[in-house]
Amino acid sequence: MKSLKIGNTFIFMIILAIFITAISMNALIVSASPENDSVGLYLEKYRPQFHFSPERNWMNDPNGLVFYNGKYHMFYQYNPYGNKWGNMSWGHAISKDLVHWEHLPVALRPDKLGMIFSGSAVVDKHNTSGLFKEKPGGLVAIYTSAGETQQQSLAYSTDDGVTWTKYEGNPVIPNPGIEDFRDPKVIWYEKEKKWVMLLAAGDHVRLYSSKNLIDWEYMSKFDEGAHGGVWECPELFELPVNGDPNNTKWVLQVDLNPGAVAGGSGGQYFIGEFDGKTFINDNPPDEIRWVDYGKDFYATQTWFNTNNRKIWIGWMNNWEYAEFIPTHPWRGAMSLPRELTLKTIPGEGIKLIQDPVIELQAIRQRPNEWKDQRIIPGQNILSDMNSNTIEIRAEFEIGSATEFGFKVRKGKSEETIIGYNTDRNQLFVDRTNSGEDQFHEQFAGKHTAPLHPVDNRIKLHIFVDHSSVEVFGNTGERVITDRIFPEPSSKGVELYVENGDVQLLSLTVNELDSIWQK
Structure with a gap:
């Protein structure tokens, strides 16, 4: 023994x-492991280096965008268990500068009412809801509970959005018998000291009002514009025209899927008046104004509580092929944050202008600059440049050329063309040869936007990341956002011209730092 x-x-x-x-x-x-080492994780093929993407798994719509106590909160549709749509929850990240992001734990998870679909968040600073017993106010999230039906629910946070308590009386707006009844966007209407909610309801937007975020009264609906698919993710905000605070207009934005300008999902906007109850469009009901002419800008939402700035961000994807894009272990990325203004364009009226936020300048490396050069076919002043994360700012005076622009992410057999056609007055992104595209038949293509010269000049502002391009024409008058999937070795850049010449007035190219790597 x-x-x-x-x-x-x-x-x-x-x-x-x-x-x-x-x-x-x-x-x-x-x-x-990648799950606990973001530096290692953010080096995969196609991983964006200055766009937000989750560490792993599926992401779609931005949700609950709010600025609170010095931090920008970004919640988002998230599947904690895989890289395809499902188990919809609210992921969570915070930033002090809209550029560098810190991941936080999942904020909202499914419950007996269903999955947690898209919604918004507000600062209830005067505790109109009565939900804050020990503090004067806090954050309230308004979201869609998606079970047998789609209904609207609330949750509130007393610790700056880290943890959330769901309102025990959910849903606050039961389903009225509409199949697609979702994506609440709540704003504060100062003139009447009340909350206003927009809801996407099939083929129109419904507007509700409340004094306490809990008891809601139906007011009106809006149903003009494009109806090629189901409406989603509405927005409503007020902006000065041409910077004049005494002359303001309201913007109503709504997405649709399918039926967008480039095919599949996309967004449209309307400019008009809002009296606290009804939105009145200034333009003909069948006039379509597209938010973005590319294929990959959807589910747009603005941040609440940003004072005089109006900033939004969108999901860089398209529902036609969203579940098939060749990324792993994550799937989904956000666009760059964009600041919004209204500007009168000669011959076009008042237009929504989108500019990348100024905070992005912090990740610029040393600039490469050129001025006053005549560009002819066969030359490439950028032949020495190789990068897959760059920002390009250029101004051209139109000459005899029928087309000019940039070829980016160039390799032996692939390139993405960002150009301007002078005969058609057309800005375009051509990704027919941009890299991997066999995952879906609707991916490869050329996407165009009307853009007229100003004083015979065209301005291009371009951001190129590992798997995307965002093109701002004439200081944000037109925008094209597209995903691309080139080989990592495809880093060439070319300034090209066809059938004549063009005068390059100025060109600045900056390589951009990664927001994930130290």
């Missing part, structure tokens, strides 16, 4: 040693 005890002890010690070693090894594996 003694020898048996010694043997058992020996065996036990061996097992214990193996167990301790396994724990130690597991700790090493966990600490070095």
